[in-house]
Amino acid sequence: MAPKVLISDKLSDAAVQIFRDRGIDVDFQPDLGKDKDKLAEVIGQYDGLAIRSATRVTEKILDAATNLKVIGRAGIGTDNIDKEAASKKGVIVMNTPFGNMITTAEHAIAMMFAVARQIPEASASTHAGKWEKSKFMGVELTNKTLGVIGAGNIGGIVCDRARGLKMKVIAYDPFLSQEKADKIGVEKVELDALLARAEFITLHVPLTDQTRNILSAENLAKTRKGVRIINCARGGLVDEATLAEMLKSGHVAGAGFDVFAQEPATENPLFGLPNVVCTPHLGAATSEAQENVALQVAEQMSNYLLTGAVENALNMPSVTAEEAKVMGPWIKLSDHLGGFIGQMTDEPIKAINILYDGTASTLNHEALNCSVVAGIMKKVNPEVNMVSAPVVARERGIQISTTSQDKSGAFDGYVKVTVVTSKRERSIAGTVFSDGKPRFIQIKGINIDAEVGRHMLYTTNEDVPGIIGALGNTMGANGVNIANFTLGRNTAGGEAIALLYVDEPVPAEARAKLAETGLFNQIKPLEFDVA
Incomplete structure (x- = not known):
């Protein structure tokens, strides 16, 4: 049976024809998106939903979308789509970031x-x-x-x-x-x-x-x-x-x-x-731009529904269906590694160097590279996705290099990301354990074993007594529950780090109390998308 797509906003006749020419059953109802109740009533019939800005794809709509596989937004902004709910439903969200x-x-x-x-x-x-x-x-x-x-x-x-x-x-x-x-x-x-x-x-x-x-x-x-x-x-x-x-x-x-x-x-x-x-938000309001994004979203959605190819996806990697089962955890790891680097780096990045070791060297490096770069760039542009991230990096003159090597340590495979700025180099490495969960295994050359959580706190200090007590007591006094606590150091009495996985964000008051102890060189709250 041919895939079925609903167009609930105004798209051009040429865009509608692209779906038809590709053999997709398309239902063009350009005013339906304004009626959220009617949309919720019928959305379960469709494999794809093509929209502009008038249609709001809420959690309620997605709950009713029992067959939906992809949402295509003709344009860049996706504030009208509940992306978290779409991800939980396994629905791909695509946009057209370069058409306007x-x-x-x-x-x-x-x-x-x-x-x-x-x-x-x-x-x-x-x-x-x-x-x-x-x-x-x-x-x-x-x-x-x-x-x-x-x-x-x-x-x-x-x-x-x-x-x-x-x-x-x-x-x-x-x-x-x-x-x-x-x-x-x-x-x-x-x-x-x-x-x-x-x-x-x-x-x-x-x-x-x-x-x-x-x-x-x-x-x-x-x-x-x-x-x-x-x-x-x-x-x-x-x-x-x-x-x-x-x-x-x-x-x-x-x-x-x-x-x-x-x-x-x-x-x-x-x-x-x-x-x-x-003017009333006319930035993208030219006939050329509206036509470009409409044609682009029709092509992208058709490619996905007919071949499984994923382009300009905001909530999943650009990989084939066959690769996804193996690549999924490694892509999530790569995103976390990039997210760590991005949140830690304030100055302009000159280069990103990515090392793949052991089993990681056999994977789809293009997708993993995109995930790393997207993780880094999300700090300044949340709309960056795995497809647009390399373009954004190129626009900023960032050099991306990749190295592969045979198994060289205790892990069957790992990924190490190093960024180079005018002031420093910063690196982090991680692997995927047999349970499919990503782990951080090295930061700044210091070996650790840290589970990745949504809310984390990273600190650096000289290796002296009192660090564990200061962190534990301060978190407890501020009502922050610690789920996981990882420590590491390069040498006795040398540089040391701590990485806390906590159940809620560490409040500014708690970070200020830690700073008052004089024990810490750096105190940095971190956030990761672990959905």
Whole structure:
């Protein structure tokens, strides 16, 4: 029987035809996604669900999706999909991360022009029969300093277009290497320097714990007088209330916003200000981009349903069905190794070196490499997946190398990940035990045996008495239950580490108490996806 796909949002006729041409039974109901009860009623009939942003795939929908194998999102954002629930159901979630990059970058450039020349307000004035030529005095973009926050895929395109406009481009991106910055012709700076120098600021980062409110009241106060700010990335990156006050005071000369902290945005502090240009999240809204992502999702879903090939999946590796049974635990291990490195590393990464030993050397290294890199990159971009991670790494000039070797130690096989930055090298190794559970077996050259948990605490210290007591007493006093406690050292009295697997996140108060003891050189909470 042919696979059956439901399209519950508006996709182009050409995308629908791709499914039909591939022999897939497609049910095109572009308004069904708005009726969550009706969707839950019928979803059990389908193997695939193709959506845009109108359909919300909730846990309730997934509970009713008894036959569903894949969800395809025509676009990059997947906030409307409960990915954890989908993973638990064994449903693959795909997106199309590269179909609208140019469109979004062009919108940011268009907003810069609109703000610089007050085009929307001047247009409204002229339509009203006024001729207020002297009122709308603008500024040129040529020779202005543009500060780009986030120089990844979209930010990189903006940098390129801005250089073509003869702007001076500076960029802040913790994962942008100096080599990559030189290659794309931008000056790499820290955030404070960008804020102090930029005459225009444009944001191109995802919304994460690290980037949320990156233009806070404190940071907005560091900007130069007369700056103009563009946000076509994500709502929540800017303190909108503070920005509104600074626009009124004249410290900020203008702003262009396509995204808002609350959407749909019917009220906002920025609305009604004469020096603000607002659009309703139009970054990806061109006919070319909408067509590209629609065709791409149709191809991806067809490939999976007919051949088992997985592309641009957010919740599973790109491996064949035959490989998945063996590769699954090793892919999870690789993700954990990368996650550890990513959470521990703040400076730009120059290189990632991955060593496969013993049985690990016989596995699909491409998939494992992708899992390692995705684990590292998730700290700054949660939307990175195993397919897009190598592209993101390449965009940032990160070199990835792989080495294989015969069994060389006590384990039948292991994976060791080393990252190189301008300041240091950091390494971690792990293996998969016979129970299928990943283990960390070495950190910084120190041998350990640590089970990986969702919430962990990593500490470093000199090998002196009192460490176990300090950790145990502090966790107990703060109501944190320790599930597993691993210690290791290089030599007696030398460098030592501890890795705690705890049942809940270690609160800041507990970490502060540990710091007060003076026993620890480093105290780092870690989070891992162990689902």
